[in-house]
Amino acid sequence: MDNSIENTWREGFLQDKALVAPRLNKLYDQKSNHLIDRLLRLGKRNIIGIVIGAVIVLLGFSLAGSWPAGLGLFLLLIGLAYYTQIQGKKLAQIDKGENSYQYLTKLKLTLQEMMENYIHIYRWVYPAIILLFSFGMLNSSYSVEVIAEQFPGVSTILGVPTAMFVCIMLFALTFSVLAKRIFQEDVGLIYGPLLRKLEEMITDMEHLR
Numbered sequence: 001m002d003n004s005i006e007n008t009w010r011e012g013f014l015q016d017k018a019l020v021a022p023r024l025n026k027l028y029d030q031k032s033n034h035l036i037d038r039l040l041r042l043g044k045r046n047i048i049g050i051v052i053g054a055v056i057v058l059l060g061f062s063l064a065g066s067w068p069a070g071l072g073l074f075l076l077l078i079g080l081a082y083y084t085q086i087q088g089k090k091l092a093q094i095d096k097g098e099n100s101y102q103y104l105t106k107l108k109l110t111l112q113e114m115m116e117n118y119i120h121i122y123r124w125v126y127p128a129i130i131l132l133f134s135f136g137m138l139n140s141s142y143s144v145e146v147i148a149e150q151f152p153g154v155s156t157i158l159g160v161p162t163a164m165f166v167c168i169m170l171f172a173l174t175f176s177v178l179a180k181r182i183f184q185e186d187v188g189l190i191y192g193p194l195l196r197k198l199e200e201m202i203t204d205m206e207h208l209r
Helices: 002-063 067-092 100-138 141-150 162-177 179-208
Strands: none
Touching (some): 002 067, 002 179, 067 100
């Protein structure tokens, strides 16, 4: 009698355990889908923001009489938005595999690879933005008049006083050298909570495995 009761309890426990696993899998599947959806939505908003900024910059610099710099910044930002869109499609196409754990680990590896690629790109993008913006502002109609009045006869490079030109170049070089750290800070501000959530979900699943 006692043995039959023990067997009944044991079988019930195993059945409950068997039912819990699919529920956990379903729960993490839902969390995984929710996470990637939020990442993709945030990425789309980022792209829209870049495009809007590109248009504003082009119009602003054109009105200031420095359209070449505005056009350069516009093309640079539009190119960056297009590249970001391509990366978003890569995330959306990740194979979900057999379970959420495999999917999230693939997502993590893909994001890490994307971050490394972005860092290489931003080593050039940061200084390019600084140079185009600075020289564009200093070569605007208003700035040219102010420089001519305030610094008459001073030596210039590309219409910019030499000392100011050197400072701008050093500033741009600093951003290029520190591109990795600056980019990581930018990503942390925008995507930080989602990336931390990804790490937490992977850690939880590893404990359950």
